[in-house]
Amino acid sequence: MRNVGGAANDVPTMDHHLPDPLATDPSLHELVSDLTAPATDAELAGGEATVVRMSRITRQGRHSTARLVATSAAALLLFTGAAAAATGGSLLAPLTGDDSADEVEVVVDDGTDDSTDVTDDDTEVTEPDDVVEDDEPTAEDPSAEVTAGSIFDDPAVQAACDEATTHGQFVSGIAHDKVDGVSHGARVSEAAQSDCGKTADDSTDDDESDDESDDGDEAKSAKSDHPTQSQRPDHAGNGNGKSGKD
Amino acid sequence: MTSAPVVDSSVIRRARNSDPQALGQIWRAYHAPVLRYLRGLGVEDPEDVASDVWESVARSLRRFEGDGNDLRRWLFTIARRRRIDHLRRTGRSLEDLVETLPEASASDDAEAATGHADATTLLRRLPPARAEVVLLRVLGGFSVEETAEITGRSPGAVRVMAHRALAELRAQIMATEPARADA
Numbered sequence: 001m002r003n004v005g006g007a008a009n010d011v012p013t014m015d016h017h018l019p020d021p022l023a024t025d026p027s028l029h030e031l032v033s034d035l036t037a038p039a040t041d042a043e044l045a046g047g048e049a050t051v052v053r054m055s056r057i058t059r060q061g062r063h064s065t066a067r068l069v070a071t072s073a074a075a076l077l078l079f080t081g082a083a084a085a086a087t088g089g090s091l092l093a094p095l096t097g098d099d100s101a102d103e104v105e106v107v108v109d110d111g112t113d114d115s116t117d118v119t120d121d122d123t124e125v126t127e128p129d130d131v132v133e134d135d136e137p138t139a140e141d142p143s144a145e146v147t148a149g150s151i152f153d154d155p156a157v158q159a160a161c162d163e164a165t166t167h168g169q170f171v172s173g174i175a176h177d178k179v180d181g182v183s184h185g186a187r188v189s190e191a192a193q194s195d196c197g198k199t200a201d202d203s204t205d206d207d208e209s210d211d212e213s214d215d216g217d218e219a220k221s222a223k224s225d226h227p228t229q230s231q232r233p234d235h236a237g238n239g240n241g242k243s244g245k246d
Numbered sequence: 247m248t249s250a251p252v253v254d255s256s257v258i259r260r261a262r263n264s265d266p267q268a269l270g271q272i273w274r275a276y277h278a279p280v281l282r283y284l285r286g287l288g289v290e291d292p293e294d295v296a297s298d299v300w301e302s303v304a305r306s307l308r309r310f311e312g313d314g315n316d317l318r319r320w321l322f323t324i325a326r327r328r329r330i331d332h333l334r335r336t337g338r339s340l341e342d343l344v345e346t347l348p349e350a351s352a353s354d355d356a357e358a359a360t361g362h363a364d365a366t367t368l369l370r371r372l373p374p375a376r377a378e379v380v381l382l383r384v385l386g387g388f389s390v391e392e393t394a395e396i397t398g399r400s401p402g403a404v405r406v407m408a409h410r411a412l413a414e415l416r417a418q419i420m421a422t423e424p425a426r427a428d429a
Contacts, residue, residue, distance in 0.1 A: 021412050022383055022408075022412065025416070027416050027419050027420070028412065028415060028419070030365075030419075031365040031368060031369075032365075032384055034364050034365035034366075035282055035286070035365045035381070035384045036385070038278075039274070039277065039278030040278070043277065043278045043281055044274065044278070047270065047273055047274065047277065048270075050297065050300055051266055051270040051273050052266065053300075053301070053304070054269045054273070054300055054301075054303070054304035055264050055269055057301060057304035057305055058262070058264040058269070058304050058305075058307055058308060059264045158302075158305050159305040159306045159308075162302050162306045162327075163306055163309060195331075195334075
C-alpha cells in the first residue's frame, strides 16, 4: 500500500467492508440507508424484458463466437489451399502432417472454449463454398464498409471490445480474424479507430493533486478489473484468463 | 447496512449458459445498485446506460470466470465504462468529466430547502470522482483496495478522496438540518 505523502495521518482508515465513517457516522446514516435501501418497484420495472434480451444475447454470443472462429478457419483453409495450389504442394502438411480438411477442424476446436457450439458450426468449416461464393470487397471499394456494416454489429467483436485490456490487443485480435465478404483493411481500420481497450481513466482522472495514479497503475488496474482477460482464444486455446480472487 | 449482494457461483454458472432464471437473479441483485451508481454520478439517462451495462454483461458473461465477488467488481467496472462511453457520446469534454461540479437543478434546491435532499442529490453536488468513490464503497460494498482497482487509483488516493467526500457530505447534511428542523 502506498503512502500519500504527509496526508496519510489525517485520513481515516477504511479497510474492509465499511468499518469506517460510512458505517459509523450518524450524520451519514440516512445517506447510506437511502443508497442501500431495497430496490423499488420502479427500479425493477422492465426487468423481465431485459432478462429475456440478455438470455438471447448470451445465446447469440455463443453461436456467433463459434461462427467467427469457424469462418476464420475457413479463410485459413482457403488461403493455404490457394497458396498450396500456387506452389504445387500443401502448406498445411508441415504443420499437420496431412493436408486434409479434418486437420483444420482440430484447429477450430482448439480455438474455442465451447466445443458444443463449434460442433454446431462445423459444417461451415467443411463447406468453404460459402466463402468462395462471396465476392469479397476490397479495401479500395468505397461501398465495402457500407455493405459490411460495423464490426461491432458482431456480438463477438463487441465482447472482445468489452474485455480488451489494451487497445493494441483488441486491434491485433481483429487483424487476425479475417471474415469473408468484408474488407479486412476496413475492419482493422475500424478497430484501430475505436476506443476498445483504452482504459476508462484516460478521460476520468481526478483533479486531486494527491492522486498518485499513473499510467502504470492504470494498466495494472485495467488488468485486474477484468476477471476474464480472454480476448480471442490463441492458437493453443489458452484464451481464458482468470483474475481476481480465487 | 447492506450493500450489493453476492451472487452464488452456481447462479453465475447457469447464467453463463443463458439460463433466464439465473440471469434474472443477477439482474435483480445488481440492477438497483447500478442504477443508483449512475444516478449518483449525474448520468442523465441512467436507465439507458444501465441497459447498455446489461447488454455488455450478456455479451461477455460467457467468458467470465470468477465468483460472486468477482462478478460484482466486474459489473461495476462495466457500469463505469458504459458511463464514460455515454458521456463521450453526449459530447462532454474531459474537463467536464472531472472538474465541473454538476449544476444543482431547481428540484434539487427545492428538495434541499425542505430538508428532503436524498442521497443522490447530495452526491451529485460532489465532484464526480469523489462521489464515485463513495458510491462504490457503499453500493458495491467494495474495500478501499477494490475501489482503487476499479477506478484505477492508488488506495491512498481513494482514502483521501473518500475522506474529503465524506467531509463535504457532512457539511451538506448539516446545512440542511436547520431547514429540516423548521419543517
